[in-house]
Amino acid sequence: MKALGIDIGSLTTKVVILDNDGTFSFNITPSGDEAELSAKAAVEESLDRAGLRFGNDSYLVSTGIGAKFVSFTQQQKTITTCLARGVNHLFPSARTAIDVGAESATVLKVNERGRISDWVNHDKCAAGTGVFLQQMAKLMMMPLEEMSKLSFDANPGPDITSTCAVFAESEVISHVHRDPPTPKEEIVTGIYRSVVSRILTLCKRIGIEKEVAVVGGVALNSGLVSILEKEMGLGVLVPDTPQIAAALGAAIIARENIAKGSYR
Amino acid sequence: MINSEVKKNKIDSIIRACGILLRMNKARPDARKSERLYYQMLSNYFTRLLNARDEGKFVAAHTVFFPTEILYAMDIVPMHTETTTWMISLFTGECDDILSAGKELGLASEICTPHRGLAGAFASGVLPRPDVMLWSNLICDNTAKSGELLMEINHCPGFFLDHPFQHSEDEMQYLVGELDDMIHFLEEQSGQKMDWDRLAETVALIDRQIELFREICDLRKATPSPFHSQGFLELLTIDYLFPGQPEAIDYLETLRQELAEKVSVGQGAVSDERFRLMSFFIPPMYLMGFLERISQEFGAVSVTEPFFTYWGEGRLDPGRPLESVAEKSYMIPEMRMYGPLDDRALKSIVGCAEQYKIDGAVYYADIGCRHSCAMVKLFKDILNDIDVPVLTLDCDVVDPTITSEEEMREKLERFFELLEER
Numbered sequence: 001m002k003a004l005g006i007d008i009g010s011l012t013t014k015v016v017i018l019d020n021d022g023t024f025s026f027n028i029t030p031s032g033d034e035a036e037l038s039a040k041a042a043v044e045e046s047l048d049r050a051g052l053r054f055g056n057d058s059y060l061v062s063t064g065i066g067a068k069f070v071s072f073t074q075q076q077k078t079i080t081t082c083l084a085r086g087v088n089h090l091f092p093s094a095r096t097a098i099d100v101g102a103e104s105a106t107v108l109k110v111n112e113r114g115r116i117s118d119w120v121n122h123d124k125c126a127a128g129t130g131v132f133l134q135q136m137a138k139l140m141m142m143p144l145e146e147m148s149k150l151s152f153d154a155n156p157g158p159d160i161t162s163t164c165a166v167f168a169e170s171e172v173i174s175h176v177h178r179d180p181p182t183p184k185e186e187i188v189t190g191i192y193r194s195v196v197s198r199i200l201t202l203c204k205r206i207g208i209e210k211e212v213a214v215v216g217g218v219a220l221n222s223g224l225v226s227i228l229e230k231e232m233g234l235g236v237l238v239p240d241t242p243q244i245a246a247a248l249g250a251a252i253i254a255r256e257n258i259a260k261g262s263y264r
Numbered sequence: 265m266i267n268s269e270v271k272k273n274k275i276d277s278i279i280r281a282c283g284i285l286l287r288m289n290k291a292r293p294d295a296r297k298s299e300r301l302y303y304q305m306l307s308n309y310f311t312r313l314l315n316a317r318d319e320g321k322f323v324a325a326h327t328v329f330f331p332t333e334i335l336y337a338m339d340i341v342p343m344h345t346e347t348t349t350w351m352i353s354l355f356t357g358e359c360d361d362i363l364s365a366g367k368e369l370g371l372a373s374e375i376c377t378p379h380r381g382l383a384g385a386f387a388s389g390v391l392p393r394p395d396v397m398l399w400s401n402l403i404c405d406n407t408a409k410s411g412e413l414l415m416e417i418n419h420c421p422g423f424f425l426d427h428p429f430q431h432s433e434d435e436m437q438y439l440v441g442e443l444d445d446m447i448h449f450l451e452e453q454s455g456q457k458m459d460w461d462r463l464a465e466t467v468a469l470i471d472r473q474i475e476l477f478r479e480i481c482d483l484r485k486a487t488p489s490p491f492h493s494q495g496f497l498e499l500l501t502i503d504y505l506f507p508g509q510p511e512a513i514d515y516l517e518t519l520r521q522e523l524a525e526k527v528s529v530g531q532g533a534v535s536d537e538r539f540r541l542m543s544f545f546i547p548p549m550y551l552m553g554f555l556e557r558i559s560q561e562f563g564a565v566s567v568t569e570p571f572f573t574y575w576g577e578g579r580l581d582p583g584r585p586l587e588s589v590a591e592k593s594y595m596i597p598e599m600r601m602y603g604p605l606d607d608r609a610l611k612s613i614v615g616c617a618e619q620y621k622i623d624g625a626v627y628y629a630d631i632g633c634r635h636s637c638a639m640v641k642l643f644k645d646i647l648n649d650i651d652v653p654v655l656t657l658d659c660d661v662v663d664p665t666i667t668s669e670e671e672m673r674e675k676l677e678r679f680f681e682l683l684e685e686r
Binding site: 081 | 641648653654656671674677678681682685686
């Protein structure tokens with residue numbers, strides 16, 4: 001029996017296949033308009049790659065914003081529960097997990113068993129999330145990777161609001177067009193500090209306990225993570241593929257259910 | 265003029281809704297008798313208010329936590345402005361219109377919706393014009409100013425009852441003086457005299473009412489807990505609208521009996537009680553149905569609300585009615601949260617958590633209420649220290665545009681999973 005986890009996010013769908021020895025394979029595909037169809041296609045693609053077929057010998061747990069729209073999974077779990085399991089698997093010493101995805105940012109306290117003891121999130125505004133950074137990259141007319149590189153060794157940069165994505169955008173435009181323009185690398189640093197400020201507000205509400213792991217697509221942005229570390233005053237743990245933490249957690253729950261015999 | 269006011273106001277919408285709810289109650293064989301009494305009481309309260317002008321009765325509009333027992337003893341018809349406005353909003357779905365009317369008066373969006381709504385409800389004629397406006401700073405400081413505005417909107421005389429923040433002999437004496445001044449004001453305005461014997465009888469009934477509240481709270485300690493999740497709002501309404509009224513005693517005795525019977529046979533409010541919750545502040549009124557459904561779905565029951573249903577110690581003395589009215593204002597559950605927040609009040613949270621064997625707490629953080637939001641961190645830390653997780657739900661008690669049912673469901677599901685996995 002194969003343990004599978006699927007995290008259907010607003011931008012990407014992540015599928016993880018977990019083996020009994022704890023090793024796993026994964027696949028990341030864009031989320032489609034039809035959640036059911038694109039999620040199924042993502043699962044089939046992952047199984048294909050692993051030389052497997054979708055059938056009765058798989059136990060699939062879904063999570064993420066699109067999870068409620070798919071019918072073919074055995075169980076649905078909330079993103080916080082899955083993140084806690086996934087982070088615990090990746091970094092057993094982590095007690096705080098910061099997840100910054102496309103549309104929300106969440107900070108969790110995780111115990112040694114991979115259970116959450118508390119969490120806080122913000123999802124009312126794009127400020128402080130992945131789509132905000134994408135928008136800023138368009139505005140700066142450079143890819144996210146280039147933005148990340150520019151931010152290293154730059155001066156702290158201007159203060160950019162973390163309250164509202166629209167206000168932040170107009171502030172960035174004014175920095176780009178002022179005479180002389182604010183140096184690009186400084187604007188980028190300002191943008192990152194704005195995102196970090198939003199994350200730190202969440203961290204302060206819940207309290208930071210070491211070790212701290214950062215997951216979610218935004219964790220791929222090493223420039224932003226570096227500023228986060230500076231602002232927090234401590235180093236953070238980032239996995240190689242931080243986007244898959246929740247899908248991995250879902251797969252771990254699937255494996256737990258298989259062990260309990262829940263599939264029968 | 266009076267006739268057009270009667271036509272314009274929306275009091276009848278509450279009476280109609282109560283009529284429907286009563287019919288539904290009678291149609292269900294397993295429905296609570298106490299629920300039937302509750303809706304009948306509401307219907308009677310608002311029918312009396314609707315007909316007051318035609319019957320030549322004197323109407324006093326008052327804000328929340330006002331000592332309404334004084335009005336009952338003087339045969340003055342009370343209009344609890346918050347309850348009336350938000351029941352109309354709930355039953356007509358006109359929350360947006362009421363809040364917009366408040367906005368048109370120039371009230372900023374940072375002012376809490378209940379206060380904006382009251383002003384809007386009076387200005388737009390949703391509430392009938394009272395003969396006098398009464399308000400107090402008891403519990404909510406904002407009311408001290410918003411009551412003044414309501415008086416201006418209604419072009420009527422008004423009285424501000426200054427309630428001392430602290431509780432000492434001097435302050436009690438001051439409060440009794442304030443109550444006495446208010447009675448003189450009402451006598452002058454209404455031409456009706458205070459019936460001191462009736463006030464004494466009312467105080468005796470309030471004392472009994474508080475005893476019944478305490479007994480009901482005790483019954484809710486049982487596992488499984490017998491009272492449904494949002495039931496505490498019924499208890500609040502009874503206290504708000506019917507202090508010392510015989511029908512309130514009838515309701516509370518009936519409810520106590522029903523709960524005692526359920527406890528004796530081990531029957532809970534939900535078929536499979538999994539999570540016993542402590543609730544802080546008031547859930548969004550427009551999501552009551554949803555919150556009851558999710559309570560059933562997850563077996564999650566609010567078993568205690570330390571600052572809404574847990575009355576302070578003490579007894580009232582009908583022989584000293586005015587002093588007792590003053591004393592009661594310090595015993596109401598909300599006073600421990602919004603009054604001087606001493607160690608005793610904070611320890612009572614821990615005490616409630618232990619006595620009611622709670623698994624978690626839900627804090628409905630009404631974004632417009634600075635009082636209650638200021639205490640989120642404090643209460644959360646206290647409960648976290650005894651290993652009780654707390655979910656903070658940012659919401660608004662009446663405005664549905666702040667938090668949707670979907671958002672609420674997502675956060676509650678996460679919280680229930682957290683509790684389940686412990």
